[in-house]
Structures are given as C-alpha cells and as structure tokens.
Amino acid sequence: MKIAISGKGGVGKTTLSSGLARLWAEEGRRVVAIDADPDANLAIALGADAATEAACVPLSHWDDLIEERTGARPGAGGMFRLNPEVADVVEMCGTDIGGVTLLKMGTVERGGAGCMCAEGTFLKAFLQHLLVQRGDVAILDMEAGIEHLGRGTAEGVDVFVVVVEPGSRSVHTAAAVHALARDIGVRDVVAVANKVRDASDAEYLREALGDIPLLGVLPESDGVRRADREGASPYEADPAFSEALRGIAHALEERIGEK
Ligand SMILES: Nc1ncnc2c1ncn2[C@@H]1O[C@H](COP(=O)(O)OP(=O)(O)O)[C@@H](O)[C@H]1O
Ligand SMILES: [Mg+2]
Numbered sequence: 001m002k003i004a005i006s007g008k009g010g011v012g013k014t015t016l017s018s019g020l021a022r023l024w025a026e027e028g029r030r031v032v033a034i035d036a037d038p039d040a041n042l043a044i045a046l047g048a049d050a051a052t053e054a055a056c057v058p059l060s061h062w063d064d065l066i067e068e069r070t071g072a073r074p075g076a077g078g079m080f081r082l083n084p085e086v087a088d089v090v091e092m093c094g095t096d097i098g099g100v101t102l103l104k105m106g107t108v109e110r111g112g113a114g115c116m117c118a119e120g121t122f123l124k125a126f127l128q129h130l131l132v133q134r135g136d137v138a139i140l141d142m143e144a145g146i147e148h149l150g151r152g153t154a155e156g157v158d159v160f161v162v163v164v165e166p167g168s169r170s171v172h173t174a175a176a177v178h179a180l181a182r183d184i185g186v187r188d189v190v191a192v193a194n195k196v197r198d199a200s201d202a203e204y205l206r207e208a209l210g211d212i213p214l215l216g217v218l219p220e221s222d223g224v225r226r227a228d229r230e231g232a233s234p235y236e237a238d239p240a241f242s243e244a245l246r247g248i249a250h251a252l253e254e255r256i257g258e259k
Contacts, residue, residue: 001256002131002156004140004149004186007163008173012194013037015224015234016163017141018045019245020252022235025099030136032090034127035104037143043104046097047233056095058106059126060119065092072118080118086126090134098233105148124150131156144173146180154184158256162191164209166201171208178212188255190215192248215255216248 003020005013014037021033035042043053060066060074067073072080094101105127108120130138131153140157142148149157160181162174178189191212193205197220206214223238236242 001252002138002140002158003161003252004142004146004157004159005161005163006142006144006146006177006181007161008144008165008170011163011165011170012218013163014042014045014141015228016161016192016194016218016245016248017042017139018047018233019235019242020249021046021100021137021139022098022233023245023249024137031100032094032130032134032136032138033100033102034130034138034140035102036140036148038107039143040104040106042141043095043097043102044231045228045233046100046102047235048095048097048102050231052095052097056102056104057093058104059089059093059123060106060108062093065089066119066122070118070122074117074119077117080121082121084122084125086122086129087133089126090130090136123148124153127153128156144177146177146184149181149184149186151185154181154186157186158188159215159252160186160189161215161252162189162212163194164191164205165195166193166197166204168208171205174209174212190255192216192218194218195220215251216244218244218248 005017021031025031063074069084070080072078094103162177164170164174181189191209191214196217202217221238221241224234227234227237
C-alpha cells in the first residue's frame with residue numbers, strides 16, 4: 001500500500017500519517033513513513049524523543065551518499081547520473097521509531113525536487129523506488145502542494161488522501177490538490193475529515209467536498225491535542241480517535257484491495 005497524504009496546513013496530515021503508520025506497524029507490516037514536508041515533524045508525532053528526532057538527517061543532506069550515487073556533490077553542479085542506485089537507502093538512512101522506519105526528504109535548494117540537480121534526482125529516484133518497486137507499506141506525509149510527486153512517482157500512489165477540517169478553506173485547498181494530483185496521474189483521490197465535532201460538521205464536509213469521496217471521519221479530540229502539547233504520539237491518545245483511525249485504515253485496505 002502506497003499512501004500519500006496532503007491538505008491545508010494544520011488540518012492533521014501528520015496526525016493521520018503517524019497514526020496509520022503506527023497502526024499498520026503494530027499489525028506486523030513493514031511501514032516506511034516519509035516526511036516530505038519541509039516543516040518536518042512526523043518523527044515527534046510517531047513518538048520520537050528530541051534526540052532521535054535530531055539524529056534523523058534529511059535525505060537531501062546525505063551529501064557523501066548523494067555524491068557516491070550520482071557522481072556529483074549537492075550544490076556543486078556539473079554532470080551527474082540520472083539513475084542513481086537507491087535500493088538500500090531505506091535501510092541505510094531510515095530511523096526506527098516505534099517499529100516504523102522514518103525518512104525525512106528534506107528540501108532541495110534552488111527550484112524544488114523537480115530541478116535538474118544531483119540531490120533532486122536522487123530524491124526522485126528514491127521515491128520512485130519506494131512507491132513503484134518496494135513491497136512495504138509507504139506513507140508520505142506531504143505539504144499542501146505535491147512538490148515531491150511527479151509523473152513517474154504519482155502512478156505508484158494507490159490512494160492519495162486529502163485531509164480536510166470542517167471549514168471552507170481546507171476544502172478549497174483539497175479541491176486544488178485534487179486537481180493537481182489528477183493532472184500528474186494519481187489514480188485515486190479521497191478525502192478524510194478531521195477535527196469533526198458532530199454530525200453537522202460531517203454533513204457540511206460531505207456536501208462541500210462535491211465529487212471528492214469522503215473515506216472517513218476523525219473526531220476532534222482533547223487527547224490528541226494534549227498529546228501534541230506533551231510531545232507524544234497521538235496514536236492511542238484517545239480511544240474514540242483510535243477507533244476512527246482503525247476504520248480509516250480498513251477503508252484504505254479495502255479500497256486498495258478492490259483495485
Ligand atoms: N482530531 C484532532 N483533534 C484535536 N486536535 C487535532 C486533531 N488532529 C490534529 N490536531 C492538532 O492540530 C494541529 C495540527 O495537526 P498536524 O497533524 O500537525 O497538521 P498538519 O500536519 O496537517 O499540519 C496539532 O496541534 C494537532 O495536535
Ligand atoms: Mg504536518
């Protein structure tokens with residue numbers, strides 16, 4: 001299962017990513033979680049302590065490795081290989097957090113991940129390998145844009161999830177992300193509602209989302225808020241939230257199994 005998660009800032013992308021990652025890891029699956037947000041905080045949400053989080057070096061900063069694999073040092077310019085070897089990158093650069101293997105993408109200076117530079121090419125090759133060749137569960141915690149996904153990697157994504165909260169702005173972002181994702185060849189885009197307080201919140205979202213299918217609903221939770229304040233994982237912060245999270249995990253499994 002390859003799942004990409006996007007949506008407006010603050011809607012709960014990282015909360016959902018970490019929850020799904022922990023849940024599937026606990027079921028015994030091999031889960032690779034990718035923090036593709038430049039404002040990276042997935043490690044903490046997975047339950048990492050500050051030292052572990054700090055030790056998690058973004059892939060774009062593995063200069064020696066990138067030079068070894070591409071033939072060019074990040075930032076140095078010049079010629080480089082377009083098909084670097086990346087099959088061992090998860091094992092080499094990943095950090096185990098509560099049974100989940102976490103990697104941070106990091107940012108590429110000048111021009112984004114699509115730029116013609118050694119580190120951008122390396123990151124792209126890595127994502128392509130992860131999404132298209134590897135058998136593990138992969139969860140991509142992205143930003144509101146879909147910067148890191150291109151045509152070659154988009155087709156590896158089984159389900160693209162846009163997280164929304166009960167308000168028009170996050171729905172507006174969802175519609176924009178939905179269109180972008182479709183443009184680059186993502187096959188299946190669904191919404192997950194988060195911070196839902198009552199039936200009218202859910203009803204509002206179902207209507208506002210239009211033709212974006214609503215896969216599931218996560219409740220607004222004091223436990224989740226508290227966990228964030230304490231630097232703890234939202235996973236298991238609140239039984240009602242965990243129960244809803246399991247529902248979403250199963251809905252994703254079914255959706256992918258049916259295809
Ligand atoms: N269901 C929820 N109930 C209460 N607070 C939530 C819920 N989901 C997320 N939050 C809080 O909202 C904030 C943003 O969540 P986060 O997952 O970091 O969003 P994003 O990754 O989309 O920017 C955090 O403080 C988080 O604890
Ligand atoms: Mg986030």
